[in-house]
Amino acid sequence: MYKFFTKNTSLILFIFIPFIFLWHPNWFGLLGIQPYWPLFWLLPWSMINGSISGIIFGSFLGLILDSVTVGSNFTQIPGLVLCGFWFGRIKIYSNNLVGHFRYGLICSIGSFLCGTLYFLQILFKNFADSTFLLFFPSVQNILAEVFLTGFFAPLICSQILRLFKFSTEKGIILNFLNK
Amino acid sequence: MLDIRRISTRRWWHKKKNWIFFGIFLFLVFVRISKGALYKDFYYFISKPFWPGQFQKELLLNSSEQESLMKLNLLKKDNLRLREILYLQDSSSNDNISAAVISRKTGSWWRQIILNKGSKDGVKIGNSVIGPGGLLGRVKDTSLFTSSVTLLTSPESKVGVWLDRIQVNGLLVGVGDNYPNLILYSKDADIEVGDFVSSSPASTLLPPNIPIGIVQSIDESLKAKKTAKILLLAKPQAIDWVQILKEKI
Numbered sequence: 001m002y003k004f005f006t007k008n009t010s011l012i013l014f015i016f017i018p019f020i021f022l023w024h025p026n027w028f029g030l031l032g033i034q035p036y037w038p039l040f041w042l043l044p045w046s047m048i049n050g051s052i053s054g055i056i057f058g059s060f061l062g063l064i065l066d067s068v069t070v071g072s073n074f075t076q077i078p079g080l081v082l083c084g085f086w087f088g089r090i091k092i093y094s095n096n097l098v099g100h101f102r103y104g105l106i107c108s109i110g111s112f113l114c115g116t117l118y119f120l121q122i123l124f125k126n127f128a129d130s131t132f133l134l135f136f137p138s139v140q141n142i143l144a145e146v147f148l149t150g151f152f153a154p155l156i157c158s159q160i161l162r163l164f165k166f167s168t169e170k171g172i173i174l175n176f177l178n179k
Numbered sequence: 180m181l182d183i184r185r186i187s188t189r190r191w192w193h194k195k196k197n198w199i200f201f202g203i204f205l206f207l208v209f210v211r212i213s214k215g216a217l218y219k220d221f222y223y224f225i226s227k228p229f230w231p232g233q234f235q236k237e238l239l240l241n242s243s244e245q246e247s248l249m250k251l252n253l254l255k256k257d258n259l260r261l262r263e264i265l266y267l268q269d270s271s272s273n274d275n276i277s278a279a280v281i282s283r284k285t286g287s288w289w290r291q292i293i294l295n296k297g298s299k300d301g302v303k304i305g306n307s308v309i310g311p312g313g314l315l316g317r318v319k320d321t322s323l324f325t326s327s328v329t330l331l332t333s334p335e336s337k338v339g340v341w342l343d344r345i346q347v348n349g350l351l352v353g354v355g356d357n358y359p360n361l362i363l364y365s366k367d368a369d370i371e372v373g374d375f376v377s378s379s380p381a382s383t384l385l386p387p388n389i390p391i392g393i394v395q396s397i398d399e400s401l402k403a404k405k406t407a408k409i410l411l412l413a414k415p416q417a418i419d420w421v422q423i424l425k426e427k428i
Contacts, residue, residue, distance in 0.1 A: 018218050019225070022282040022293065032286025032357075032416060063207045067215030069289040073335065118288055122334050122355070137356030141287050 009167040010045060013160065017041055017061065018068050028148070033141060035148035036111040038065060038080060043087045043107060043153070044161035051088030058084025074121040079114030086110070103157040108150030115142035216322035223281060223295060223324040230279045230295065243311040246390060246412070253343065253377055253388045276300055276423040281325070285416040288355060290333035292316075292415060296423060297324045305384070307424045312413035313390035314378060315421060326423070330415050331359050331391070339382035340391055345369050348379050351391065351409065357416075358395060358408040368405055370397055376409055386424060 020037050028034055038061045046054030062077030069076075090106065119138045191197050210217055278300075282293035296302050298321045306318040308328045316330040317338075329335050336353035340361065347370075349363045363370060374394040380387035392409040399405055 018215070019222055022219075022222050022284075023226070024282065024284050029286060034284075034287060060203070060207050063211045064215070064218070067211045067213070068218050069284075069291065074288075115288075122288070126334065137354050141355060145287060 007167060010041075010164050013041055013163075014045075014057070014061075018064050021065060022068055028152070030148055031140070031144050033144040033148065035152050036107075036114060036145055038076075039083060039107045039110045039114070039149060040153060040156045040160060042080065042084055043103060043110070043157050044164050046084050046087035047090055047161065048164050049088070051085050054084030054086075054088035055081050056084070058082075073125055074118060076114065076118060079110075079117040082113060082117075083110040100154040100158050103161075104150045104153045107153035107157065108146050111149035112142060112146045115145050214320050214322075219293060219322045219325040219327070220297075222293070223297075226281045230281060246312055249375075249390055250388065253390070256343065257380065257388055274425045276302060276425060278302075278326075278421055278423055280419050280421060283415065285330065285332070285357075288334070290330040290336075290353065290355070290415075291319070292328045292330065292421075294326045294328060294421065294423070295324065297321045297326050299323050301425060302326045302423055303425075307378075307385050307389065308421050309389060309424065310413040310415070310418040310421045312411070312418075313392070314385070315413050315415055315418070317384065318423065328421075331411060332357055332415070338384055339379040340376050341379040341381075341387075342368075342370065342374055342376060342394075344371075344374050348381055349376075351376070358410060359392075361394065361407040361409050363405045363407075364403070366403065366405060370394060370405060370407055372397060 017038055024034055042054065042058055042061060045057055049057075058080035059077050062075060062080040065076050065080075087106070087110070119142060122138070276296050278294035278296040280292050281295045282291075284291050292308075292315070294302075294308070302318060302321050304318055304320055306326075308315045308318060314331065316328045316333070316336060318326045319329040319335075320327050331338065331351060331353055332355070333353045334355045336351075336359070338351050340349050340351045341347075342349060342363075345368060347363060347365065347368050349361050349368075351359050351361055353359045361370075361376065372394055376391045376394065378385040378387055378389040378391060390412050392411040395408045395410040397405065397407045
């Protein structure tokens, strides 16, 4: 059991992302807005496994999050796929302190990208009426989300990255011992 | 012989990893097609210990008395109007379902709540959901144990409303903040700050005369129409218990 959990930490965390997305804990929020949770998982995953894996799991995450939100007209897949690709091209930095702050910056930009792409879909759909009415609340949504994602990323991403690296190393050692 | 074996082991279908990957993909497609029903039902069970308690329910029921008084006045007026007009929809039904809010997203893009009653309890897509204060939104989709409600503040929400004082129908559109916009397609409409907004008797989506909100500010900058910001009476960010109206329009 322990071996299973150690080996599959990343997948177990992947399964729990929609739950935290639904849970929407208020004490993490600002103006009722939450950090963009999927990026905290996608960044370490893509950094370890590369761009292709980032694209695939970005689309998987988008699929699952689209299913649990009621807005069936809009999708989160394009933003997450782009982030998955970009995160996969980032190398793990040796300097810990700089690395932590880098996660914050990267996640902020990723969140901005996802938020903007989602907003553009809403804008495109409501192009005929009340377009300008959507503008100010949406900008506020994007900015709050960018701030929160960037604020929590150094803490959460570095821990998840450590966990993923640990599980990979542990998996290799366990495989070697079994052989 | 050795070469053939080497080639055959290189084929993608001989790799276990690819099949696992394909299995995950099929599972996710299933989740997407079922609109996350599996996830929502699982969330129903793991969130059960944290549902709001009975004490809070009583408090909210007391606060809803005020809403009932307001509703009564509206119904009286509506009755008078009904005597003059030949036909309007029937609004007397007590066939409601009480439900607790088990997930709440009232900020950001996804303005939705998830309730602990689903298709098993008779909730149907399109049912109206009210809370202390008035209308909250409509059921967008249901799973066996849960139902997802699109709030009036969501950019996906568009409902017909009625301004009682000036007797005009309008369209209430969510824009992604806490104050949805009322659009009146008439420049001459004599709308004022403080006007009361309820669901429209002409609406095909909602039962008539459910209190919705109060006009907070008016924007007259557009040529063909008037728009106004509406302060909602029901606060989805604070409500833990709601009623699902089962009645058909």
